[in-house]
Amino acid sequence: MIGQIVADEARYVMQTYKRAPVEFVRGEGALLFDDEGREYIDFLGGISVASVGHCHPEVVAAIREQAGELLHVSNLFYTGPMVELAKRLSESSLGGKVFFCNSGTEANECAIKIARKAARARGIENPEIISFDGDFHGRSYGSLSATPGLSKNPDFAPMLPGFRSVSFDDASALVAAVNQNTAAILIEPIQGEAGVFPLSDETLLAARRACDESGALLIFDEVQTGVGRTGSLWAYEQGPVRPDVITTAKALGGGAAVGACIGNAETGEILTAGDHGSTFAAGPVAASAALAVLDLVDDPAMLRRIRSLGDDLMSSLSAIDQVAEVRGRGLMIGVRLADGIPSGEVNAALLEKGLVANAPRPDSLRLLPPFVLTDEQADRAAQVIAEVLAGYHPVESK
Ligand SMILES: *Cc1c(COP(=O)(O)O)cnc(C)c1O
Numbered sequence: 090m091i092g093q094i095v096a097d098e099a100r101y102v103m104q105t106y107k108r109a110p111v112e113f114v115r116g117e118g119a120l121l122f123d124d125e126g127r128e129y130i131d132f133l134g135g136i137s138v139a140s141v142g143h144c145h146p147e148v149v150a151a152i153r154e155q156a157g158e159l160l161h162v163s164n165l166f167y168t169g170p171m172v173e174l175a176k177r178l179s180e181s182s183l184g185g186k187v188f189f190c191n192s193g194t195e196a197n198e199c200a201i202k203i204a205r206k207a208a209r210a211r212g213i214e215n216p217e218i219i220s221f222d223g224d225f226h227g228r229s230y231g232s233l234s235a236t237p238g239l240s241k242n243p244d245f246a247p248m249l250p251g252f253r254s255v256s257f258d259d260a261s262a263l264v265a266a267v268n269q270n271t272a273a274i275l276i277e278p279i280q281g282e283a284g285v286f287p288l289s290d291e292t293l294l295a296a297r298r299a300c301d302e303s304g305a306l307l308i309f310d311e312v313q314t315g316v317g318r319t320g321s322l323w324a325y326e327q328g329p330v331r332p333d334v335i336t337t338a339k340a341l342g343g344g345a346a347v348g349a350c351i352g353n354a355e356t357g358e359i360l361t362a363g364d365h366g367s368t369f370a371a372g373p374v375a376a377s378a379a380l381a382v383l384d385l386v387d388d389p390a391m392l393r394r395i396r397s398l399g400d401d402l403m404s405s406l407s408a409i410d411q412v413a414e415v416r417g418r419g420l421m422i423g424v425r426l427a428d429g430i431p432s433g434e435v436n437a438a439l440l441e442k443g444l445v446a447n448a449p450r451p452d453s454l455r456l457l458p459p460f461v462l463t464d465e466q467a468d469r470a471a472q473v474i475a476e477v478l479a480g481y482h483p484v485e486s487k
Pocket of ligand 1: 194281310
């Protein structure tokens with residue numbers, strides 16, 4: 090019964106999350122099942138993690154097989170899946186060396202260390218990293234300091250020095266903020282936690298140019314946008330610029346904890362022995378899971394399917410009277426509701442009707458469905474959203 094687990098969680102788990110009142114016990118493809126056997130369509134995917142669907146048979150098989158062979162030996166030795174994964178990641182993106190870790194936060198931590206060390210090598214004593222307001226880069230002190238919306242919380246002061254932010258997608262503010270101390274521009278190509286806000290091509294080009302002129306690194310946090318989410322393996326592939334470093338995690342392990350910081354020919358050489366490390370990173374099980382995920386996602390047919398599903402979903406959502414704006418790319422979708430419609434309340438009603446979504450800001454829903462969604466599931470989900478919104482006033486003169 091949901092009552093007991095709620096009570097035990099409240100008694101024994103630090104209360105850092107606001108959980109919805111559901112206990113999930115099983116997942117299959119784009120579906121989740123709760124403890125009472127109720128079925129849900131999952132339009133959140135464990136926050137962009139279950140991209141190939143829950144318990145994808147090939148991911149499960151890879152984990153099972155590897156778990157029976159070798160679980161862990163640390164990074165003091167060679168393991169096959171880890172090296173193979175590095176090769177896959179490098180060859181599918183920037184072509185340089187890869188550092189492995191266990192989360193998006195840690196991937197950004199590595200990128201911050203690369204940026205600071207590269208700046209130091211250029212004689213910069215007080216390196217600065219610039220992000221956009223609304224960016225989310227994680228919750229360790231480095232990545233938290235690069236997360237403007239959370240870094241101002243006085244409870245956790247002081248933050249690391251050397252971080253600043255400028256207003257979102259403001260190319261001239263970004264260019265004006267770059268100076269001789271700039272170590273890197275660290276940005277999400279499409280803000281995820283903020284509610285799905287893509288950066289304009291103009292801003293991306295300005296960021297690239299400012300980095301080229303100053304010697305700073307352009308770092309893309311692709312923790313949420315990467316591994317197929319936007320309809321290309323990496324989001325940057327659809328934009329006008331190539332970053333110097335990308336970070337990934339979330340969907341990479343299909344549910345197993347694995348993250349990576351990927352460099353190019355230069356940035357992949359900056360960290361050397363002793364500079365950074367992790368006990369668990371890219372252990373055989375997590376790396377095998379990630380290889381199975383990449384086998385499924387790094388496939389033109391799959392990436393095409395993500396784009397067409399996303400286009401169809403965005404157009405059916407746009408047609409709903411109470412929807413004011415649909416933002417995003419591929420299957421990373423933000424839905425702004427008509428003025429005054431509270432997204433949190435809508436999201437709770439969606440859950441009651443068997444649709445798992447997310448309300449990252451008071452005016453918007455965020456949808457991150459698995460790529461294995463069927464057309465029928467996509468239609469049903471759009472219909473549930475339309476049904477719930479039908480209880481509210483439509484957008485005036487849409
Ligand atoms: C989720 C997220 C992170 C943090 O990843 P964790 O695995 O939770 O540490 C960092 N950056 C972006 C863009 C994210 O969406």
